[in-house]
Amino acid sequence: MKITLKSPLDMHLHLRDADMLNSIARCSSRYFAGAIIMPNLVPPITSIDDVISYKKRIVKAIEGDFFEPYMTLFFKNDYSYNFLKEAKEHIKAIKLYPSGITTNSEGGVSSFEINDLRDTLEAMSELGLPLLVHGESNGFVMDREKEFGSFYEKIASAFPKLKIVMEHITDKNSVNLLDRYDNLYATITLHHLLITLDDVAGGLLQPHLFCKPIAKRYEDREALRQVALNAHPKVMFGSDSAPHPKHKKESMGCAAGVFSAPVALPALCELFERYSKLDNLQKFISDNAVDIYDLKPIKKEITLEKKEFLVPKKYGDVVPIFAGEKLSWSYA
Amino acid sequence: MKITLKSPLDMHLHLRDADMLNSIARCSSRYFAGAIIMPNLVPPITSIDDVISYKKRIVKAIEGDFFEPYMTLFFKNDYSYNFLKEAKEHIKAIKLYPSGITTNSEGGVSSFEINDLRDTLEAMSELGLPLLVHGESNGFVMDREKEFGSFYEKIASAFPKLKIVMEHITDKNSVNLLDRYDNLYATITLHHLLITLDDVAGGLLQPHLFCKPIAKRYEDREALRQVALNAHPKVMFGSDSAPHPKHKKESMGCAAGVFSAPVALPALCELFERYSKLDNLQKFISDNAVDIYDLKPIKKEITLEKKEFLVPKKYGDVVPIFAGEKLSWSYA
Numbered sequence: 001m002k003i004t005l006k007s008p009l010d011m012h013l014h015l016r017d018a019d020m021l022n023s024i025a026r027c028s029s030r031y032f033a034g035a036i037i038m039p040n041l042v043p044p045i046t047s048i049d050d051v052i053s054y055k056k057r058i059v060k061a062i063e064g065d066f067f068e069p070y071m072t073l074f075f076k077n078d079y080s081y082n083f084l085k086e087a088k089e090h091i092k093a094i095k096l097y098p099s100g101i102t103t104n105s106e107g108g109v110s111s112f113e114i115n116d117l118r119d120t121l122e123a124m125s126e127l128g129l130p131l132l133v134h135g136e137s138n139g140f141v142m143d144r145e146k147e148f149g150s151f152y153e154k155i156a157s158a159f160p161k162l163k164i165v166m167e168h169i170t171d172k173n174s175v176n177l178l179d180r181y182d183n184l185y186a187t188i189t190l191h192h193l194l195i196t197l198d199d200v201a202g203g204l205l206q207p208h209l210f211c212k213p214i215a216k217r218y219e220d221r222e223a224l225r226q227v228a229l230n231a232h233p234k235v236m237f238g239s240d241s242a243p244h245p246k247h248k249k250e251s252m253g254c255a256a257g258v259f260s261a262p263v264a265l266p267a268l269c270e271l272f273e274r275y276s277k278l279d280n281l282q283k284f285i286s287d288n289a290v291d292i293y294d295l296k297p298i299k300k301e302i303t304l305e306k307k308e309f310l311v312p313k314k315y316g317d318v319v320p321i322f323a324g325e326k327l328s329w330s331y332a
Numbered sequence: 333m334k335i336t337l338k339s340p341l342d343m344h345l346h347l348r349d350a351d352m353l354n355s356i357a358r359c360s361s362r363y364f365a366g367a368i369i370m371p372n373l374v375p376p377i378t379s380i381d382d383v384i385s386y387k388k389r390i391v392k393a394i395e396g397d398f399f400e401p402y403m404t405l406f407f408k409n410d411y412s413y414n415f416l417k418e419a420k421e422h423i424k425a426i427k428l429y430p431s432g433i434t435t436n437s438e439g440g441v442s443s444f445e446i447n448d449l450r451d452t453l454e455a456m457s458e459l460g461l462p463l464l465v466h467g468e469s470n471g472f473v474m475d476r477e478k479e480f481g482s483f484y485e486k487i488a489s490a491f492p493k494l495k496i497v498m499e500h501i502t503d504k505n506s507v508n509l510l511d512r513y514d515n516l517y518a519t520i521t522l523h524h525l526l527i528t529l530d531d532v533a534g535g536l537l538q539p540h541l542f543c544k545p546i547a548k549r550y551e552d553r554e555a556l557r558q559v560a561l562n563a564h565p566k567v568m569f570g571s572d573s574a575p576h577p578k579h580k581k582e583s584m585g586c587a588a589g590v591f592s593a594p595v596a597l598p599a600l601c602e603l604f605e606r607y608s609k610l611d612n613l614q615k616f617i618s619d620n621a622v623d624i625y626d627l628k629p630i631k632k633e634i635t636l637e638k639k640e641f642l643v644p645k646k647y648g649d650v651v652p653i654f655a656g657e658k659l660s661w662s663y664a
Contacts, residue, residue: 198472
């Protein structure tokens with residue numbers, strides 16, 4: 001059995017910088033036609049020069065692979081209309097982080113008052129620049145995304161023409177918001193389709209499955225599967241693949257992030273086939289994103305076949321999800 | 333400011349065996365007058381000979397400290413009355429583990445039907461041997477203790493004269509059971525009085541705070557604090573201190589257990605003082621246990637004073653809770 005995916009896209013990807021970028025960029029660029037690149041470097045990407053030079057470093061790191069990095073800016077509430085108009089030539093979206101909520105988010109937003117965000121969000125709305133949001137409150141870890149829901153509702157109502165992407169959603173409350181607001185969209189990761197908190201902390205503690213937002217309950221995973229496997233038109237694949245060196249995961253304080261880029265497509269084939277939904281994978285992995293972002297992606301076909309794939313224990317110094325395990329689908 | 337604790341007791345302690353036993357036994361025997369010793373070795377302690385020889389190894393490891401190891405058997409549903417009558421000369425209680433629920437629990441109970449447990453529990457009831465229970469179902473990790481509640485209710489009703497200790501309780505449901513059944517008691521750990529899941533997985537992932545049952549929500553911690561700080565007469569301190577070598581905690585699959593024995597008394601002083609409840613610490617740390625178990629502990633006084641205590645980063649090869657941090661109370 002084989003499947004050919006046309007222009008697979010990863011709508012939420014961390015490529016990092018410097019040595020790590022050079023070590024893992026091709027884990028994405030070999031298999032995807034493009035990806036939305038997260039801007040949470042140290043310091044974060046906040047100027048057009050930052051965007052241009054980071055894109056150059058990415059293009060160098062992918063060594064000629066046919067792959068388009070869709071760049072983003074790190075949200076600041078003092079971006080002017082004129083700045084954003086110029087920036088729009090170089091970016092596809094702007095990513096909003098609540099301050100301190102995940103890796104390198106220290107410079108993020110600390111006030112969620114509409115008035116403090118209005119100027120920038122109105123400019124983005126007018127320019128057609130999507131707002132991508134890491135949607136977590138600073139509350140109890142299992143409630144953070146649910147608590148953030150009221151903010152999603154507030155901005156979706158206040159800026160009805162602004163496209164808002166709820167990034168890496170993990171709970172059923174976020175899924176329910178999709179059909180209640182025309183301008184709310186979502187990305188879903190591979191790992192949140194596969195695991196719950198039981199996989200992270202129910203047996204031995206698994207640092208390589210630890211991420212933000214943390215994996216939730218079975219009913220949450222089921223809600224995510226419903227919309228992903230049925231290729232709900234407002235849902236896109238975004239891996240949130242986030243590499244950390246092995247010693248930063250297996251340590252006294254383990255950094256958040258699951259590295260899934262090189263195994264995402266085989267693992268998605270396995271999942272979609274298990275539920276007899278392989279026909280929907282093309283939409284989830286590319287077509288929905290093309291429609292939502294109005295993209296013209298590089299034409300690139302990736303063929304996968306039902307053949308055992310032994311996942312490497314490491315890519316460079318990074319341990320992937322399924323390290324050392326076997327998947328039933330592989331790259332052809 | 334000083335406080336002198338009379339015969340402090342740790343009513344739930346893992347001393348392990350061999351090198352680990354020899355490395356960490358004195359972390360308890362220096363500061364406590366006695367402890368209930370868990371029987372989940374490999375293989376588990378299931379015979380009188382096992383008990384006697386394990387006790388000998390413990391006595392050797394504590395190098396003459398005034399400390400009484402209160403021995404236990406690993407629960408089996410085929411212990412006869414006559415066996416238990418003889419065993420009672422050597423043990424203080426029997427510990428029941430659901431199969432596979434925590435470290436070295438593989439040989440535990442897999443049927444929770446009263447009829448499968450009746451003979452042994454009736455014999456224990458008649459002999460006055462307390463049943464100590466690791467109360468977790470095999471459900472979702474945050475719900476396991478709550479789901480186990482119905483079993484506590486079932487055995488408490490079926491064997492009204494059997495003393496049942498709900499070990500290391502972590503949620504408000506278990507706290508509520510204490511006042512509903514005369515024969516239900518509980519131990520509470522230091523760490524469950526201090527942390528929630530946020531401390532384990534809300535920021536960076538903290539393997540040294542990972543334990544079973546996992547730390548729960550703020551309202552659960554609050555319920556535990558209410559009964560511990562007020563020295564509810566059915567509640568005893570049990571550290572569940574459980575050493576693992578550093579490399580088994582900071583690894584791809586981190587073992588469950590918090591090592592707290594050497595810092596438990598200073599940390600409890602700090603907590604009880606913060607809530608102006610120092611007067612209740614003697615009951616929580618010893619008197620309640622003496623009443624519940626009808627003990628005559630070794631007379632031993634441990635004085636602590638309000639003076640900075642820099643917690644060592646390791647004891648042998650084991651990382652303690654508060655490693656490298658400062659506590660405001662220390663051993664005098």
